[in-house]
Amino acid sequence: MSLFSSPGQVAEALAGSGYLTDQAIATTVFLADALGKPLLVEGPAGVGKTELAKAVAAATDAELIRLQCYEGLDEARALYEWNYKKQLLRIQAAGDQSWDETHDDIFNEDFLLERPLLAAIRRDDPTVLLIDETDKADVEVEGLLLEVLSDFQVTIPELGTIAARRRPFVVLTSNAARELSEALKRRCLYLYLDYPSAERERDIVLSRVPGIEAALTEQLVATIGALRGLEIKKQPSIAETIDWARTLLALGLDTLDEETVKATLGVVLKHVSDQQRAVKELKLG
Missing domain, CATH: 3.40.50.300 (P-loop containing nucleotide triphosphate hydrolases)
Structure with missing residues (x-):
């Protein structure tokens, strides 16, 4: 179906x-x-x-x-694997039962671990x-x-x-x-799958972060694009873009200025060398 x-x-x-x-x-x-x-x-x-x-x-x-x-x-x-502990207990309880009978007993659905x-x-x-x-x-x-x-x-x-x-x-x-x-x-x-276009990432943020303003989202996505253009160890993921948007909302911000970017870089860049390069390349002061 x-x-x-x-x-x-x-x-x-x-x-x-x-x-x-x-x-x-x-x-x-x-x-x-x-x-x-x-x-x-x-x-x-x-x-x-x-x-x-x-x-x-x-x-x-x-x-x-x-x-x-x-x-x-x-x-x-x-x-799959067999439940060896349960099999051992069954063997011990088998007593004088023949091995063939015991084998059939312990290798069945009751002892199978999916x-x-x-x-x-x-x-x-x-x-x-x-x-x-x-x-x-x-x-x-x-x-x-x-x-x-x-x-x-x-x-x-x-x-x-x-x-x-x-x-x-x-x-x-x-x-x-x-x-x-x-x-x-x-x-x-x-x-x-590659990183999305700016337009699609903007739509993703707007759909996943209720309450964020379109203008702030445009600034955020543009900054993310600039960060991905740098030679850094780990480029920001879409999930980190969404986290950054939620961070800005939590801080009550409606614009993404240089000071805010520098203060919140840890949300999207998780290597100190990446943060240092971003500060230098984006001239964040």
């Missing part, structure tokens, strides 16, 4: 969840849903990749299941599976993802092959810290 009927409906539904899209985003999300393909979203940190998956879940009343990737992630944490991938595959209701920061996982994890994303099924030796009851909408995100394999990319539709 499709979640969306058209790219226009995608844009409208996501906007209703607080996520403003453009034509490319709306069309790619629609096609990922219509074709039943995973969606690989790549781009700098803080441009809304994770938020896109959350917005799709919110817009469709789907359950969001998140697999956070990191170095050292293995099958037990991503797919992890995100298996949980998403076995759900009957609409589900959004977010595989976040895929590039942080080891290359070996990609082999596991290939099986899951190719056929939407997994094989558990003791239980057999488990196929998806209802295919989840899958979003993989990547900050491009390393190149993902071509085999994984072939199974996905691809969407690159």
Whole structure:
């Protein structure tokens, strides 16, 4: 069953969840849903990749299941593992029972611990599976993802092959810290998200920060654009733009002058070298 009927409906539904899209985003999300393909979203940190998956879940009343990737992630944490403590107690209670009987007892659903991938595959209701920061996982994890994303099924030796009851909408995100394999990319539709245009970021701030004046928002977005144009370690994310807008509201300010920018830089720049460069380059005194 499709979640969306058209790219226009995608844009409208996501906007209703607080996520403003453009034509490319709306069309790619629609096609990922219509074709039943995973969606690989790549781009700098803080441009809304994770938020896109959350917005799709919110817009469709789907359950969001998140697999956070990191170095050292293995099958037990991503797919499933057995409840070894419970199995040991069952073995101790088995008494004179034969091993074959005990084996069948301890390798069944009662002792299975679902992890995100298996949980998403076995759900009957609409589900959004977010595989976040895929590039942080080891290359070996990609082999596991290939099986899951190719056929939407997994094989558990003791239980057999488990196929998806209802295919989840899958979003993989990547900050491009390393190149993902071509085999994984072939199974996905691809969407690159960059920092938004000034006009779209202005609209995002106005929609997410009730009460902020349009003129102040224009000043804020222009300053953010100037900061992103500097050679700094970490460019301000969209979330930090929103935080800065809320900061200005909390301070009761209606204009963004040099003194205010300097005093509140810590909201958007989290490295002292970045703040020093901004003060120098933007001539904040």
